Amino acid sequence: MQVDNLELAQVEAVQSGSGGLAVEVSGLVKHFGERQVLHGLDLSIPAGEFVAIVGRSGCGKSTLLRQLAGLDTLSGGAIGFDGKARDTLGDQVRIMYQEARLLPWRTVIQNVALGLPGSRAQVRARAEEALAQVGLADRAEEWPSRLSGGQRQRVALARALIHRPRLLLLDEPLGALDALTRIEMQRLIEQIWRQHAFTALLVTHDVAEAVALADRILLIEEGRITFDEPVGLPRPREHGEACFAALESRVLKRLMTVEALNPRNQLRGRVTEIIIDKVLSEVVVMTPAGVVSAAVPTSALSEFPLELGTDVLAVFKSNDVVLATAD
């Protein structure tokens, strides 16, 4: 029943000329100065597919998204949409950022209508329609500063939808929301995606989010795709279901292994001291480079107990490392 509806919507969308874009990326290379972020990345997404990309911060997933959005220039390789060059269909791509990026000096409805051509009445009607789709029709005349984080992201979603994009890029748009709002937004995004049948590419840190939304999960590591797994679960998916949890833990495990294989930003060492406290405990690790003290939530310690003398890896996020001059 669900599948039938979905197919119907897609047929409708294709007939009205607003179906998804097929994305073809080949040999994509991106440097920022000396640093190479993408190393010849290949990716093919059929029209209308929902793809989630997971990976550690700094792995190049956001960079890929920005290239697809046309926000940065390519250093090498090619991006094709529906078999044509990116630039010819660039205006059918819209991006949602981690922050809503609403204009604070425009009302909610003016933000939604941003950059939409047409007569005043036409634009207003479409903006109202888009706002109604995200459930914020009654907040049209408010300033964005009056909205909650989740509501702002809804407005940003309406702003993207109003252009009837054929490819929607989602750069961790739910990263800053609380757990409940997140799940609500995931449902909304899924529902709107099924309705409009655009191609969607979601970058996320949250494996559960990827499993909940995507047809296919990709893992990018060191600027390449190292894991590509279809998600065969029926929609709508429930977080509690056994097959959901099984897939989630498989992807997580894979993510962890890849992290462990990554030689950057990690130190191998041995646990020399564990100081248990109520909330946050401290684990002291002796490494060849010196002593590393890690703050670990006590709940995590009771779930995965550590013993003195265990060999461990101390892994740092590259964007959490702070450099100060030696004096």
Next chain:
Amino acid sequence: MTSPIAALRNGAKGLLPWVVPIAILVVWELSAIFGWLSTRILPEPLAVLKAGWTLALSGELWTHIRVSAGRALAGFAIGGGLGLVLGLLTGSFRKVEVALDTTLQMIRNIPPLALIPLVILWFGIDEVAKLFLISFGVFFAVYINTFHGIRSVDPALIEMGRSYGLSGWPLYREVILPGALASILVGVRYALGFMWVILIVAETISAQAGIGYMTMNAREFLQTDVVLLGILLYALLGKLADVAARLLERRWLRWNGAYNAA
């Protein structure tokens, strides 16, 4: 909805800023009455009020205020307008910045009052000299804040605007100009304050009318009450300009919680 007590409390809150000025006035008046303060040094407040009343009745006061305010606003319009246009240009276009900014920054460090001898040589002691001094003083406050405002618009918003199909004038109108407005208005407010300072000095050079002329004249005749009246008028006009600037901020920046009274 508000109880009488709450209304009273609100009224008291509104009066609170005026307690100290009124107390000073009362002490001042009393010291004059008891002869602790010579009228040669400081006339009593009542005398100042009387002088103002007489001058207002004769119509002389209004002429002076009109001339002074006209001068100040004309200078502000010229200097502020130029500052705004050049600030927008240097803020928006790197090439214009490279071409102009260094020069402007050098000129900025000249105190406008240091130019007085030169200005008198160039323009004489007429209206043009006064307008030039005021425009010059006002220009930089508006210029620098406009430039800074344009440059500090959130690049994330500009990127968003571009990716939503905005460019050229629409991008300017929707994103860049409103983003810079808060900073531009800070410049305007500062310029309005500075405008009166320059005006006072300019009017003491030589003038045939204006508040400055009125006070200089009164000094000749040892009319301390009129001198004081002139000073108070400057203070009042300065406050008025500031209130006007704040109303503009309220109106144009009402999206920003910090400027929103309600």
